[in-house]
Amino acid sequence: MTIYKSTDGEHAVKQCYNEVLNLCPVAFEQLTLPTRHGDTHVLACGDETLPPLLLIHGAMSNVSAWFLNIAEWSQHFRIYAIDMIGEPGLSEQVRLPMDSDGYALWLDDVMEALALSNTAIVGESLGGWLALDYASRRPEKVTRLALLVPGGVGPQRKFLMKALPLMLLGKWGKRKVREMIFGAEQKNPSTTAKKFRELFALISRHVKPRWDKLPIFSDQTLQAIKAPTLAIVAGKDVLLDSKVTQSRLEANVADIKVVYQPQARHLISDRREILTFLKGEKSSS
Template sequence: MDTITPNIGAAFKAGRLGHFRDAAAYTRYRQAYDRAMAGLPAPSATLNVSTDFGTVRVYRFGPADGVPLLLLPGRAAAAPMWEANLAGLAKSRPVYAIDLIGEAGLSVQTCQLTSSEDQAAWLASLIDGLPEQALHVLGLSIGGWSALNLAVHRPAGVRSLVLLEPAATFGGITWKVVVVSLGSVLPMPKAVRRRLLSWISAGADASEDDPVAALIASGMRDFTTSLPRPTYPTDEQIAGIDLPTLVILGGRSIIHAPSKAAARARRLLRHGIVELWPEASHAINGEFPERIETTVNAFLAKVEAT
């Protein structure tokens, strides 16, 4: 359902809107996106939901009934990154997978995002545009930050949070992440970008033979973001979250110091369950899909039973 026009070309740079670098870049990305989407279950609905900051591409999966789960992807990844997780998470409830505004994907940004409050506002507007009155929110990496940021500024309509390896949330960003992020702003050989992606996943093969890896690589190469730097949440903001929250961190993550991040989350979250999986990296969703399915579904069932 392509009824919205993507931002293509440098003309969008002046307005600080996320955009594809040129028409060839969009073509490359769209080919990678469609290839990665082919690995997902067929969505029951594909929606374009309008917000004050742009139009959000939304896919709905799973049964018609139940409290939905909203999935927020990592940087440069978009909805297809949930290929390993969708079938398990959508067994017993509706699941919405989206492309983040301002990031690579089929969502289209129309207004500049200048603050964390803006980041929460567009997500809250999206939730208001969905038919259900309340839902759970699960985010990975920058999607995890987005989920917690939503709970800080616009918690209405959110039943619970699930944060997988959330970036810039419980632990500060490491210098290694800064190096990896250069892959999205500087031109570099494909082999170097592949090594950077492999570093994120603790040395796992990041070959673009894998559709999701190819999608992320294209997002880094072909799309330009103009987003504000994520605001590191204060102790008071985290302690003020009045929602059941499940945090799962990887012991081999390079995003933060995992043990310190886990300790801060345990200390501050009022209704938190914090798990540190020693063998997991930042690519935790693809490394442990069955364990994530079991852990997340058990958590959501407990939330709904209380």
């Protein structure tokens, strides 16, 4: 199985990704962990004596999604940023059924390989779905849970119907689709920002997206989550229904704070609440 459309495309994405890894703002180790579904690549940083923190990125992404945050977060936590299996990182190219315990078992293997009995987790989008799934199945293993636009709570929007006509309009249309999801691109990007843009352009060109819908968690499943939880949702999210996400989390997760950012899109850039929450401090807002 491969997630790539061609061998040349796979080579181009991985070469660019390795170049992006060199732009990581802190010293790091690269770990290759054995799991029942193949090797999993993890970027580790921060003092090993600090509390652990797992970072799980979204679909069509990799650990570079956290590079704007890990310099600050790694001052307080030993960070393990995971390349999700089945996505364009350096982990095994296997995509598991979403309506199974496959991803929870995979994370069990990751936890065991890292010698972690429990950990805090931050998950974004599809990674938020994985984090919620794991916290509901393994409540004793999750100490705190921070979610950015998590999938599986509110319904997915029918964005594809809007995006497909634009995708046929060349570079202009593709840029418009990106802006609808992530917001306007920088006018004069830095060299680093240009490299990130190059990577995600290669990913969108060469990687097969997942078309299967995320299963929606039942109320009972959400009620099984015991960890203190923070969720940040976006008012202009074209992929997920943020209002339903907020209302269902508040109704079913015992210890929950939902932050609604009315002007934010699916990519949440303002993440200041997360570190305060992970440290167990009260927010000033």
